[in-house]
Amino acid sequence: MEQRGRESAGKPVGRRVVLGVLGLGAAGVAFGAKIQNQLDNVLAEVSSKDPTGLTQLLPGGGGFQFYNVADSIPHRNATDYRLTVDGLVDRPASYTLADLQAMQQTRLVKDVQCVTGWRVPNTEFSGVLLRDLLAMSGVQQQGTAIRFSCFDGVYTESLTLDEARRDDVIIAHQMNGSPVTSAHGGPVRLYVAPMYFYKSAKWLSGITVTSQVEPGYWEHYGYDVEAWVGRSNGRDDAPTSN
């Protein structure tokens, strides 16, 4: 029944499928930026009406992604939380959550932009201006930068003193009208509105004034220290704060 030679070998469907998938992949890389843009609009529409939250798991489905470099989510509450300010300051200080809540509050509503691409529009953070805390401790002459440490024991971040004194850099304890949850870095996290979100350290526990910028955790792995949204890390996202 079978013919001999090349005919009986059958068509090389496997090779065609492999090449076809490779071709689709290449086309996806070439046009993916445009397609994902269109898709983001559709998904944003769908996920706003999706009670199950499943669409959030689709690429570009919106919402926050959870990133943690330690092995578990650290928990602190109003009784055992402390934020220390030390380093090159005249008056080192330690604040409880209640102390921070009693101070002058600042509310920011801006987009959150992650360096991995996702963006969450109109997110509200409120808390204390970092420059107020610095002013209360009195930054010494040699102090030019800030090192942030976190009670997960691993993460660190940094800012120059000028950046730290901006009016869109806050020590946040409220997010979208409620206390910052542990998963989002509560009870207190840093929020650096104009920069990619890895600068906004979660589980903030220490503010140390230093004489030079000490690169933070991800910055040891190639991320930019100066992480302005749209002007760093080779990305061109729309700025989140001016």
Add this chain to the structure above:
Amino acid sequence: MPLPRTEPAAGGAELRRFTTAERWVHRTTSTLMMAAILTAAFLYVPQLAELVGRRRLLVVVHEWSGVLLPLPLAVGLGFRSVRADLRRLNRFRPGDRGWAWRAVRHGTRRAGPAGKFNAGQKLYAATIAGATLVMVGTGLILWFPHLAALDVRTGATFVHDWLALVIGVLVIGHIRMAMKDPEARHGMRTGWVGRPWAKREHALWERETRARTEPGGAEPADTAPPGDHG
């Protein structure tokens, strides 16, 4: 159900389905694939990410398990048995197209006789191979972002994320088929399958193995002639 065995039973009751080289290619590939999929899930799904943290470690495991995925098969190409089965997987026999349609319409049980690999297995192998190569390519673009322009990286992210979902579905389907067929798993574990199973699942291959031992038997139904690499 067949008991585990490592030696063929007497009287040709068992058929050699996979050589040691083939089983090691499968074993190492599946280990790497599962490592890549699980780390992907724990990096990507917020609820899972909250459970384990350790993002840096997960990233490193994901990158290396992913980039090494083509290696087992590449090494396997040095073995005759692996090349022979790759040729079988590559080529569609005349009946394979019909088999695929019948499998879609009536299920694989009533799709008719198949060779050593049925059309579904051939399509799966080719699709997952192509998809893996695309994932390695796009993954490398994301791993070394300074090598590509932003538009290319966005495109690579798009392909990597969506194709990951497709691969997840394919692999779950692949594992589900294996779960339903203990003797198929036994064949991949030991290299041997029972003749009744082969007759039921891969009738043309079973006939072919008999033809090989009986003089004047029929031509192998889905083997490319020696030396024909297409």
